[in-house]
Amino acid sequence: MGIKLFATDLDGTLLNSDDKISKRNADAVHAAIAAGIIVTFATGRMYCSAVKYAEKINMDVPLVTYNGALIKSTAGKVYNEEYISEDVVKAFVDYCAHKQWYLQVNSNDKLYFPTYLQRSADYEKSTGIKGETVGWHGLSEKTANVAKMLFVTDAYAQKDMREKLEAENGMICEMTHRFAGKVTLVRSKKGLIEVTSPMVSKANALRFLAKHFGFGMDEVMAIGDGNNDLPMLETAGKSAAMGNAAANIKAACDYVVDTNDNDGVAEALYKYVLL
Template identity: 30%
Template sequence: MAIKLAAIDIDNTLLTSAPERKLTPENIQAIQQAVQMGIKIVLCSARPLAGIKRYLKQAGITENDQYVIIDNGALAQTVTGETTATHTLDMQIVTQLADLCQKNDWHYNVIDSESTMCTTDTRIGFYTVQLAAKYQAPLQVFRSVTDFGKRTFAKFDITEKPELLDQIEPQIQEKFGQRYYVVRSRPFLLEILDKNANKGRALTNLTQNLQLKQEETMAIGDEVNDLPMFQAAGLSVSMGNGVPAVKKAADYITDDNDHSGVGKAIHKFILDL
């Protein structure tokens, strides 16, 4: 059965490696050809919408009948920002996590539905600043969590050196893993989301809304937070630079992100059939 929707991770999948993090001409051309054929190209990321708008524009994914899955599946929106599904955090858990981070001197931020990063961490860690720059998201520092106001929060991020996060992650998993989705999306980034928030559930919700069959969908990724998306899609494609667990779970392994692996997968399974 023909693929009608391709869900594509961004960092180290669609984009080349740091520091460039850019779309290759081959990836752009393949995506634009697929869009012209009526294929849904769904960028799926831990980033908020602000952090992927430039890539949507570069790839020509601009019409309101195209979609994005952002904040690791907490939100699904049209590319113009109309929300179609939410799995967000309430203030009780945000407050609880913020208190825990403050008590242990862990750097953190929480991202709202408008792509703003909020924190009471006045020290503002290096990785928090790095994320804000990558996401192109405003970073606001408050005196208290109560000053955050009435916002809808997509996800809570703990940002620390990888070796420290190695120690933090088991503690967070033990304390919150039964009730929330806890995932290490980068060596320096641990995310806590609503239990129902992941790329796979968001992809399933979207395909159901679009009345597409599972076998009509393809997912491309490189990291463990892409595994739920692999389970939801009919065809799973690992990047050549994917971590071992992703390669093992994939139906097919394409080239790496620095050699247009996404474009090559789109050609193989959509354009060249």
């Protein structure tokens, strides 16, 4: 049975190291759409960040954003929403303020900082989205329609990782225990720990879209490179890991393609989907 739904991660997958979609990748995506395949971006990014890439290559498709907390088309049709409870957001922010753990909040598809640091500027640059600095008290009031909160740690723009990763692991364990059943924490890439509602994952988003369009999971293919991609890669009927993915991601997938700087998504589409 052929693939009818193709889900691609953005960072480290469809996007190259310059945060751009190459012409070959764009051409492959358009070829898939022309063949009747639904293509979706499945990303931890904000909707307002992800939609810019879809618009650049003239795609009107459902976009899985915030790791699945918001599924919304390029044209603005909302398929599904799953926000963190407002009381949980406030308690989480207040606890991070007490610990002085730098946290960003995405409320109503906008970006808020407690204080503006170099990592804030780096994050703005990587996403193309400008945030607003509101202080810790102001951050605790940004509780409406929170699709994601995000720890941006010291490791985000640094190379010396071992000690930083140990600190991140401790943070993840502590907050997972303290907010058990209320949020899910996952490290998406170096220095980024994403916090979402417990039922949110790229895997659940793929299940939702497959059911919505009447497809079986054996008709779904996913491609990615990070730990937040792993659930959807394991859930999809077929999966491909990028050449730049870690060994555990490659081991979980049916195929391994070239890197994000060498059009791995196009390779996956031409070799395994557009047969």
